[in-house]
Amino acid sequence: MKKTKSFSYAKYGYLFSIPFVVAYLIFSLYPTINTVVLGFTDAKGMAGLTNWHFLPFEDLFKNFTTVLNAPTFRKSLVNTMILWILNFIPQISLALLLTAWFTSKRNELRGQGFFKVVFYMPNIITAASIAILFKALFAYPVGPVNSLLTNLGLTDEAINFTTMVWPTRGIIAFIQFWMWYGNTMIVLVSGVLGINPDLYEAAELDGATSSQMFWKITMPNLKTILLYTLITSMIGGLNMYDIPKLFNDGNPANSTMTTNVFIYKQAFSGSYLYARAAAASVIMFIIIAILSVLVFMMFQDSDKKMERAAKRAAKRAAKKEVG
Amino acid sequence: MAKKSIGIRRTPGQKAFRVFAYVLCIFLACLSLFPFIIMLVNATRDTPSIQSNPISFLFGTNLKRNFEILTSKDMFSPWVGLKNSLIISVCATALTVYFSTLTAYALVAYEWKLKGPFFALILAVMMIPATVTSIGFYQFMYRIKWTNNLLPLILPAIAAPGTVFFMRQFMIPALPMEIVQSARVDGASEFRTFNQIVLPIMKPAMATQAIFAFVASWNNLFIPQILLTKKEVYTMPIMVSLLNGDIYKVEYGAIYLGILLTVLPIFVIYFALSKYIIAGVALGGVKE
Structure with missing residues (x-):
């Protein structure tokens, strides 16, 4: 009876998935395949969008080798990594610190609701608008930041930030950090709140200090969420576009040109090198996939190591008790 | 919460920690709000006064004129x-x-x-x-x-x-x-x-x-x-992104107003629904 019932309803499972599947095939899967295909062609210029040819067999990977050997692409890859690391390390550090504070039971801080709302706010505001806003804030020769610095006596004359490599990189990394630490903190806090409170109670009874509890209970239990944060932040970082594009158009001297800005510039300016841009996209896709798997495996690995260590510790403890 | 705090005696170390934690949190809150306050205030000021004093917490009277400049270029x-x-x-x-x-x-x-x-x-x-x-x-x-x-x-x-x-x-x-x-x-x-x-x-x-x-x-x-x-x-x-171009180069009042207009709807949504949004972010993180 039950079997026939579930059988007769099965078709609705397929039926109700059709809109998703159709939209996915048309708007995601086909464009993905199309991007890969274009990477092997000579598509170039407006006419090249509808009238392109595959590269001759011996030169099939020419776009890929050209992109990989192009100094601007390599530079954009390095830039992207620099900007991501400059933003991620302070971001995760501050988020972890705030998480430890906000979840400490001994030192309950007040106004947490308010702080969460304010810290998260930059994350939800249009990134394009934030880039233009910061550009106005760092305006030269007179702008809010320059006026603040001279008033505080930190500098004698106005600084033209956007003409200097590291200050511009620093500002872009700061904007990313400023936009994301609140988000990361909220995710981590909710992760900590999901940890079994018994663990903390037991540790407290055993006289553990706050920092011991943080490193021995909170951190190991947060691992899955830290992995999630790391992977999403890395994928987001490798796709950075709005802020470096609008803050200074990848300049000075292409020092803040990320790979996505590179792809945009290849395809939609100059000589409209669609095929080359497609090849660069595929390369980025592969890099993202490899890095995600690597990070995932790293965590899996340390997971196993920790398990083994825990088992050894348990054995030792058991022996001690017996002895 | 009130009940809890009655019996608690804090050591000087804990007190110092709390002062430090609050100072940092308030600093970060100012850091989050400061750019938007500047944007809001400067959107109402005229360009010469922004040029002479870029940071002000007093609203100006140039909002209407800034809007006219912003829209007069036939772009924004x-x-x-x-x-x-x-x-x-x-x-x-x-x-x-x-x-x-x-x-x-x-x-x-x-x-x-x-x-x-x-x-x-x-x-x-x-x-x-x-x-x-x-x-x-x-x-x-x-x-x-x-x-x-x-x-x-x-x-x-x-x-x-x-x-x-x-x-x-x-x-x-x-x-x-x-x-x-x-x-x-x-x-x-x-x-x-x-x-x-x-x-x-x-x-x-x-x-x-x-x-x-x-x-x-x-x-x-x-x-x-x-x-x-x-x-x-x-x-x-x-x-x-058009505000980046040469046409608005020195019209700071209009640029700030343009930024303000693009983020205004998001601000309204955020302050009306922040409770649900924060809860949603927290929920999203524990996906796995």
Whole structure:
């Protein structure tokens, strides 16, 4: 009876998935395949969008080798990594610190609701608008930041930030950090709140200090969420576009040109090198996939190591008790 | 909370820690708010006074004039941007929320052979960013003459893997199958059961996802920027990117006002719904 019932309803499972599947095939899967295909062609210029040819067999990977050997692409890859690391390390550090504070039971801080709302706010505001806003804030020769610095006596004359490599990189990394630490903190806090409170109670009874509890209970239990944060932040970082594009158009001297800005510039300016841009996209896709798997495996690995260590510790403890 | 704090005696170390923690938190709060306060105030001031004193917390009287300068260049049209962004974001949000719930329902309520593989596929493609495949998407839209059209920014919203995943996780504990069964006994069709019984139960999850879908759609720059080249179809983020050009070079009052106009709707949404948004972010993180 039950079997026939579930059988007769099965078709609705397929039926109700059709809109998703159709939209996915048309708007995601086909464009993905199309991007890969274009990477092997000579598509170039407006006419090249509808009238392109595959590269001759011996030169099939020419776009890929050209992109990989192009100094601007390599530079954009390095830039992207620099900007991501400059933003991620302070971001995760501050988020972890705030998480430890906000979840400490001994030192309950007040106004947490308010702080969460304010810290998260930059994350939800249009990134394009934030880039233009910061550009106005760092305006030269007179702008809010320059006026603040001279008033505080930190500098004698106005600084033209956007003409200097590291200050511009620093500002872009700061904007990313400023936009994301609140988000990361909220995710981590909710992760900590999901940890079994018994663990903390037991540790407290055993006289553990706050920092011991943080490193021995909170951190190991947060691992899955830290992995999630790391992977999403890395994928987001490798796709950075709005802020470096609008803050200074990848300049000075292409020092803040990320790979996505590179792809945009290849395809939609100059000589409209669609095929080359497609090849660069595929390369980025592969890099993202490899890095995600690597990070995932790293965590899996340390997971196993920790398990083994825990088992050894348990054995030792058991022996001690017996002895 | 009050009860708790009565009995607590803090050591000097703990007191020092609390002072330090509050100072840092207040500093970070100022850091979050400061750029937006400058934006708000300077949007009402005239350019000469911004030039002579860029940081002020006193509103000016130049708002109307700034708006005239902003719109006089025949580039930045807030109403056109607002209209296009609203059409795209509202339609995309409605499609994402409705069809993601429907897809989640297919995954939760029915037993079918390809259910497992289908769910695995959703998990696998959840993280793929749209920008990576943008060239193929652009070429496809160009070929079918859909550039400068709002549809390619709306229709892909039907397939939102992340939202489907979230809806499924929410639906499993929230939807008792007995209700669905009794609707069947009453003779309701499966589609009607979904619309009239399942959707109302899913309302809280749909509301959360609607906020995030709307904001993501509103803030999107990369894909609209490559697809839309005509002024009449520009979205708000494209409008704000125009402020970068030479035409507004020194009109700071107008630039600040332009930025303000593009973020105003998001601000309104955020301050009206911040409680739900923060809860939604927290929920999103514990996906696994």
